[in-house]
Amino acid sequence: MAKSQEKNAMLTKRWRKLLMGILFLLTLLVTGCWDRKEIENRGYVLGLAIDHVVSPEPKGLYDLNETPQSAGQRKYKLTLEMPKFSKSSETKEVSKGQSHLIWSGEGESMFAINRMIATKTYFAPFFEDIQILIFSEAVAREGVGDIVDFFLRDAEMRRRVKIFVTPGRAEDILKAKLQVEEANSTFISKLTANTAKAPYFAGKAELAQFSQAIRSNRSFAVPIVVVEDKEVRLIKGAIFNKYCKMVGEIGELEILGGKILRKTLKEGIVVVPNPANPQHIATFEIYEKKIKVDSHIQDDQVLFTVEAVLIGNLGENMAHEQDAVDPVFTKTVEKAVAAEVTRSIKAAFSKQQQLKADVTDLGGLVHRQHPEYWKNVKDRWDEEVFPMAQLDVDIKISIRRPVITH
């Protein structure tokens, strides 16, 4: 009797374990996987464009772009670009410009517009791979600090998204039909990689700059992108002050100087009138640089000194009767180039002072070199102290050789 009781007890113990195990497994199957979403069902947002709404009235019969939000007006238009997944064997015949999809929504809350777009397409927007973010100039001049809060707060977004400003409508950039097959956003974002070779636009500006601007009161510059006739181009730079408002532009030729002030110049060319024959030009190509930017405090005033040695080649000599190796000639070219570079630097500096926005991070330099002084002035740097600062420039150019021929 005892043995069978024992046996019974053992059986139920084993059955209990088995039952627990089965229950556990069943919970797995029944409740499902909360986060599972197949890779082709995600809407990879590659580019985002923010414009003002042209007119807040409903458009079309059903007003597809309207965002339901319980507070806020219909202020901004958000446009998303997503790549179109189609089997590779078919894309050869499909005409170009069909490789992306555009969705838009209008409202004030970026989050709400985003979610509204999920009612238009079953692949809900997925921001992990976003490449660019474009603002129209109108929106930029109004101030974008509050708009980008959603982008900074969301865990999915990347801080490395590249920012651009465009003088016209931002959605046109995304909708444009370009010559290449890639999505516009990817193309434009890769374009910024050339900032080293061609310092004619303000380099890479990333979402992180917005965050820094809001928190540590720094101004920054953002490249301007324009599109026309199936071509896209990056030009100039838009200057944003520490309130994330666009206050002006910096020209292409001044960007070289700005990069020197920031010490981020990599390569670049300077075109000067050719001393041998002023009707023609000569070009200097920079390939090595030694830049030193210092700040000095004198009587509560800041003096910046820039000392740079730029070493390069004579890239182009359009007066070919002139022997390019001739040292006298070289010296005059060097002088001309130095003058041009100095001009560029001074122009960049004064432009910033004029706009009351320190985009070349000279304030950071002061902070690093004179922390005590910086503590006093950092709240009024952009408005008061920086516009009063002086600049001393000393550029030395050295032309090594005219590449391979005389």
Next chain:
Amino acid sequence: MMGWDLMTNHNTTISPMQFFVIAVNSMFGSSLLTLPSDLARIAKEDMWMPMLFGSILIFVAFWVAVKLSAYFPDVTVIDYHVLLVGRIPGFILNVLMILLMMVIVGIFERNFTIAVKTYLLDLTPPQVINIFTLGLAIYAIQYGLAPLLRLQQFLFAPEYGAFLTIILLGVLSIDANNYQPMLAEGITPVLQGMIPTWFTYTGPEILIGFLFPFINPKKGVLKWGIFSISVTACIYVMITLIVQGILGPTETTNTIVPTMMAYRYIEIPDTFIERLDGYLMTIWIVISFTSLINWLYFIAFGIGQMLKLESSRPIVVLIIPFIYYLLYVPPNAYAIQIITQWVNFASLFWGLGITPLLLALAWLKAKRKMPC
């Protein structure tokens, strides 16, 4: 009482090198994810210094704990508390210590769940993550110290190898400007910053009390313990330096989980190295798990010893509901911050306040016993 071990029949002794593994594993918890933000707030550009000097505090606490245990080489901390101060105060001390450990585990696990949810699985209910982790922990702890140790040794090289590889990839994105100016405000913020780092380093000074009787030979304990703290300090300082270099002090202050944010930021164009935070989080799961099982094992062991049980196996399952309950006590992020600060102070007080007192008491008692 020597060689008492849970759940296995033969006496287990461990070597100082194995203690090193346990100590390193228990120090690495999930607190490192959020710590740089506190440090940046206090010390700004010098945020790596408090991390480095905070280890000195732990050195001191560890040394004190080892010396105290050396007075009682055959018993664990549960027993020598009673031996030193009497039954009732000793019992109270033990209970406090176990409670402290449980709250530490609760905070670790909560932070871990939040990090996993934010960076890996967004919509999964946190209960699932907890049940999984705690369930696996029960399985791991049941069989005693030896399998636990083997698991940690087995995983040590691949786990930390992968971890260090990912961490070091962060060096590629740092901006040297973020490190200057150094010591602009003087040494005070650095000293102030050392206090919140205690929570990241806590581990060996409590665990040595439990493990001391089992370590054989006892000669190398201090050496290997200090070595473990230094290794951990190196890795922590490296992470802090990299986070500081990538984000800069102001950003770090304003991000809730700066470590993940920094690793998200790394991008080397035209290569596949993008968004390292996912990989980091995956390795972090392994690291957090090994840390968790260490703490849980010693909690169960401590309770078992307090109740004078032959084997602590049932305790392991019984404490899990407590821990699970503790996990859901704080309702939001702010509450977690407050609790973390409290726990920080409590364990600081324990390590640098109560333990030296006990050491002094033991020294006095020993002196009295010796003939003049």
Next chain:
Amino acid sequence: MKKNNSSNLNCPDDNTIAKLRELKSSIAHARQVESDMEAITRSLKERSMDPGIYQLTDSLDTNVAHLEEIFADSNDIHIRELFIMPLKRKAVIVFVESMTDQAIINGHIMQKLSMPPTTVLSNPIPQPTYEYLKNTLLTAASVTAAYEMDAATKRVLSGDTALFVDGLSTVLIIATRKVDSRAVSDPQVESDITGPRDGFTEELRVNITLVRRRIKNPNLVVKRVTIGQRSETDVGIIYFRGIVNMKLVQEVEQRLKDLNIDDPNVSGMKGLLTDHPFSPFPTILTTERPDKFTAALLMGKVGIIVDGTPYCLIIPAMFSDFFQANDDYSENWLIGTLTRISRYINAFLGLSFPALYVAIISFHPAFLPTPLALLIGTTREGLPFPTFIETLIMVIILEIMQEAGIRLPKNVGSAVSIVGGLVIGDAAVRAGLVSPPIVIVTSFTAIASFTIVHHNMGLPLRLLRFMLMILGASFGMFGVTMGLLAIAVHLATLESFGEPYLATLAPRNFAALRDVKATAIILPPNTMDKRPAYLETEDSLRQNNDKE
């Protein structure tokens, strides 16, 4: 009965048909009863015979009667009478005709007993009968005595010849075993590039020969035991006296003695000897290669050879033993280390690659760089199945093909690769059922899992692959990581005959890191002079290092 008046004898009416039918069924029933009765009588007659109940007597006739009862229904066991000339007594030899060497029986037994050479006849030396027979008359090499009928019948069934002499209650057993067995050939499953090519066969003696010719040391002990209640299989326990820890040997012997099975070949001794029958991981190593066997013996392990199987067991087996091949030592140590580390990585990949794929594609596409994510997204566009089902299908097909490849006869074997590769992989992709990446993932997984040296370690990987895939499909990377951790925890708790499974990878202190040197990686030959610490061997130096 006389109902029909118009009864036509040629045309059977219903009644007759019914009766015929009845008759037929009665006949069938009777036949069945007859066969049943026959079965019952036979089972009563041919009952299980325990030879132990018979006692050996002096009288030959009694013995022969008993023998005939024991070997009643087998026609291949011969009981042959003969007359021993020098003793002038009757005798009987019993042997199995298919298992004995007729030459020895004819030449050394029959001839010598019936017609002994004249030298023997002319010099009769007074001896007890048994000794006389053994030392003088019989010229066979091995003659032993049996005192029980039980033992005698066992020897007869092993191929020896039993000699019963009238007036002698001892039975002489002459070794005449000659069994056809496979020639020593290449090991079928394990192959090395530079290792020796002989593999174990089914015959116990041949296997012991292969071991002894490599270690010519009297300390190599071969203990024979018989296991299996009905099969009485010979099993050899082999160990190196002086190196091995005797506790281990005792444990092995004890467990073998406690085995309660009919036939060790079929029941799978491994499963019964192992510490953890519920764990998928093998804790006993089976090998077909004598060089591996002897290397293990010299390290201080115990080996078991079973008659009738070419697979021999090595006890205890650690996790890292399954990743060792002798090739590693024949090449340069750097290459060996790389190969060995790559085996671990391959095992890891073979285990978790499908799960990682499912987790990343379904849950975290953020893990992939953007161009790769978009590419995979493009290839998956329009597929009918979600990733998990797709992966599950491919892995199940992989399992089926692996199993089919083993079972198919050789001449159809090539069809499997054609069918598998072309039809299933390529055509399925082209039809749009599965995406190309999953084919790559699956084939890579398969190839990675084939690099593991020992086949028995590949099996738990196949099982756990499914578990990890399910976890990955439910919880993403978190689930896969937890699954891998669970496997690690399980490995950490396994023990093989008292030694922890992960002993080689979890060294006790710095000095014990030499275990890792020997098993996980390889270092230059002159540093590997000590035996592994976990075995606690009696003699830890591998060779005598006195080089003075």
